[in-house]
Amino acid sequence: xxxxxENTPGKKSDIEIDYDHLDVARIMDEIKARLAGESGxxxxxxxxxxxxxxxxxxxxxxxxxxxxxxxxRRLLLKLMSPFRPVIKxxxxxxxxxxxxxxxxxxxxxxxxxxxxxxxxxxRHNTIVRLDRLREYTxxxxxxxxxxxxxxxxxxxxxxxxxxxxxxxxxxxxFLGQRERALEREVFE
Amino acid sequence: xxxxxxxxxxxxxxxxxxxxxxxxIAEHLKKYAEIEVLTTKALDYITWKNHFPQDEEVINGIxxxxxxVTRPRRPEKFxxxxxxxxxxxxxxxDELRWLDEEGPLAPSLIDYIRxxxxxxxxxxxxxxxxxxxxxxxxTLPQKSILVPTAERDPVIGLRLFKDLFRKPRALIYNxxxxxxxxxxxxxxxxxFGDVVGVGSxxxxxxxxxxxxxxxxxxxxxxxxIGRVDENKGCHKLFEYFIRFKKEAPSGLRLxxxxxxxxxxxxxxxxxxxxxxxxxxxxxxxxxxxxxxxxSFFESLSMVTLEAWxxxxxxxxxxxxxxxxxxxxRSNGGLFYENYPEFREGLSLLLGSPRLRQTLGGNxxxxxxxxxxxxxxxxKYLAVFDRxxxxxxxxx
Numbered sequence: 001x002x003x004x005x006e007n008t009p010g011k012k013s014d015i016e017i018d019y020d021h022l023d024v025a026r027i028m029d030e031i032k033a034r035l036a037g038e039s040g041x042x043x044x045x046x047x048x049x050x051x052x053x054x055x056x057x058x059x060x061x062x063x064x065x066x067x068x069x070x071x072x073r074r075l076l077l078k079l080m081s082p083f084r085p086v087i088k089x090x091x092x093x094x095x096x097x098x099x100x101x102x103x104x105x106x107x108x109x110x111x112x113x114x115x116x117x118x119x120x121x122x123r124h125n126t127i128v129r130l131d132r133l134r135e136y137t138x139x140x141x142x143x144x145x146x147x148x149x150x151x152x153x154x155x156x157x158x159x160x161x162x163x164x165x166x167x168x169x170x171x172x173x174f175l176g177q178r179e180r181a182l183e184r185e186v187f188e
Numbered sequence: 189x190x191x192x193x194x195x196x197x198x199x200x201x202x203x204x205x206x207x208x209x210x211x212x213i214a215e216h217l218k219k220y221a222e223i224e225v226l227t228t229k230a231l232d233y234i235t236w237k238n239h240f241p242q243d244e245e246v247i248n249g250i251x252x253x254x255x256x257v258t259r260p261r262r263p264e265k266f267x268x269x270x271x272x273x274x275x276x277x278x279x280x281x282d283e284l285r286w287l288d289e290e291g292p293l294a295p296s297l298i299d300y301i302r303x304x305x306x307x308x309x310x311x312x313x314x315x316x317x318x319x320x321x322x323x324x325x326x327t328l329p330q331k332s333i334l335v336p337t338a339e340r341d342p343v344i345g346l347r348l349f350k351d352l353f354r355k356p357r358a359l360i361y362n363x364x365x366x367x368x369x370x371x372x373x374x375x376x377x378x379x380f381g382d383v384v385g386v387g388s389x390x391x392x393x394x395x396x397x398x399x400x401x402x403x404x405x406x407x408x409x410x411x412x413i414g415r416v417d418e419n420k421g422c423h424k425l426f427e428y429f430i431r432f433k434k435e436a437p438s439g440l441r442l443x444x445x446x447x448x449x450x451x452x453x454x455x456x457x458x459x460x461x462x463x464x465x466x467x468x469x470x471x472x473x474x475x476x477x478x479x480x481x482x483s484f485f486e487s488l489s490m491v492t493l494e495a496w497x498x499x500x501x502x503x504x505x506x507x508x509x510x511x512x513x514x515x516x517r518s519n520g521g522l523f524y525e526n527y528p529e530f531r532e533g534l535s536l537l538l539g540s541p542r543l544r545q546t547l548g549g550n551x552x553x554x555x556x557x558x559x560x561x562x563x564x565x566x567k568y569l570a571v572f573d574r575x576x577x578x579x580x581x582x583x
Contacts, residue, residue, distance in 0.1 A: 015536060017540070017543060019542060019543070019546050022519050022543075022546050022547065022550060023519065024515055024516055024519045024520075024521065024522060024523075024547075025516055027522065027536070028506075028522060028523065028529075028533075031522075031529060031532045031533060031536070032529070034532065035528045035529065035532060038528075131527065135525075135526040135527070135528075138526070139525075139526075142507060145342075148342075149342050149345050152274075152342075152345050153345045153373065156345070156347050156350070160347075
């Protein structure tokens with residue numbers, strides 16, 4: 001007897017197949033069970049984005065350094081070095097504002113990336129849920145259709161039985177009358 | 189023994205399920221009995237317009253008598269009437285009006301049956317839902333055998349068919365599911381019936397290579413054979429296949445063989461090849477990884493049997509109880525109800541050549557045991573024997 005799992009494209013199949021006694025019903029049951037398991041996991045992970053924390057950004061953090069300075073820039077800075085304390089004093093407020101803006105932009109970028117990831121995951125889960133709903137709707141549609149057909153048949157059956165009953169009642173009345181007439185004839 | 193096979197259309201180029209079924213049965217029974225075919229002059233199954241001019245002709249050794257259709261079907265009027273009939277309370281007269289509208293309205297065919305009934309031992313009617321079967325069986329129930337080729341379709345619930353299934357001497361069903369449905373609908377268990385179906389003309393050595401060379405298909409492919417129609421579930425097949433390809437990109441293609449009545453998505457992986465000759469069809473089937481059958485309503489699905497005859501597995505729509513039942517009985521194919529099941533089933537089949545081979549082998553065995561021509565012919569002969577025995581006992 002050979003029994004084994006085989007790889008399917010893109011994912012590892014955990015369905016065990018007994019090739020010597022192949023049973024389609026069993027394979028289909030395993031596929032359904034596997035899908036039901038996946039569906040359960042998706043449902044539980046679908047709640048995750050709601051509780052996901054969006055990280056706060058830190059205005060005081062020092063990452064996001066300016067790019068490396070060029071040679072000319074270094075030379076100019078060297079020439080201006082005697083005046084550096086004065087210049088620093090003059091541009092200090094603007095520089096601080098600039099640094100803070102860069103940090104804010106950087107952190108906003110990180111936050112947007114995170115939000116995009118969360119939204120994308122959320123969107124994927126919603127698509128999965130919608131697909132499942134669509135399948136349920138189709139099944140319900142099919143069920144309703146079959147119910148309508150069955151109800152129509154039952155209605156037809158009911159009408160036929162009613163008509164038959166009426167005929168039998170009439171027959172019964174007729175037989176009663178006939179019986180009475182025969183009795184009269186016999187007694188006379 | 190002289191038999192008359194009565195069918196709505198007949199001809200070598202007519203490939204509708206019941207019509208082809210009738211032709212094959214006629215051609216295989218001709219070695220055991222004298223066979224004639226009684227049919228209409230129609231070719232088009234939508235309008236039933238008279239097409240064949242001759243009243244009689246011989247096709248593959250079978251005498252075919254053709255009767256004119258007195259009034260072609262008016263599809264719009266028929267559609268309205270059918271919707272009204274299925275959605276509202278109606279009378280028996282409405283149902284008979286619907287039957288006339290559905291056609292093919294050939295009263296001379298019924299007259300012929302009535303006037304010449306002594307010339308034939310039995311009349312075998314194909315397709316329960318058409319004019320010729322209803323009025324033919326009403327005219328001559330004691331000599332009628334009905335091959336209903338019934339699908340799970342709402343019109344089968346009409347009152348007139350309930351009585352129809354109780355009238356003939358025997359019924360020859362295509363599948364266990366069809367028999368179960370008709371028994372449940374009309375309580376006709378007392379009428380003798382057997383599940384027989386139909387065989388297929390499978391070539392000895394179809395060439396997958398010839399198909400690949402002719403159509404330039406080098407990658408692995410699934411095949412769908414039949415009318416490309418929403419009623420056959422093709423829209424779902426396209427949706428599922430395109431989605432499958434997005435999720436698991438590969439060189440896999442979907443080959444479609446058959447006439448089309450719907451728009452086919454412009455997807456490079458879907459290859460529409462139109463209507464194919466029989467040898468081309470079998471070559472295509474031989475090269476396919478598997479046959480996919482998305483139809484919701486089938487009475488038997490001859491193409492599924494043909495795939496099994498070639499040892500090919502099948503991936504079928506489980507919402508069609510006949511296809512699901514055939515897959516379970518044969519162990520020759522998987523089935524799906526929705527996209528996740530389609531994806532899993534297809535992945536499993538594509539990922540495992542051994543599974544495809546085993547399923548195909550099971551399918552072939554099932555075909556040989558139940559649907560090869562020897563078995564079908566024996567079953568038909570057994571039905572005639574039984575009816576003859578009953579006739580002798582009664583006389």
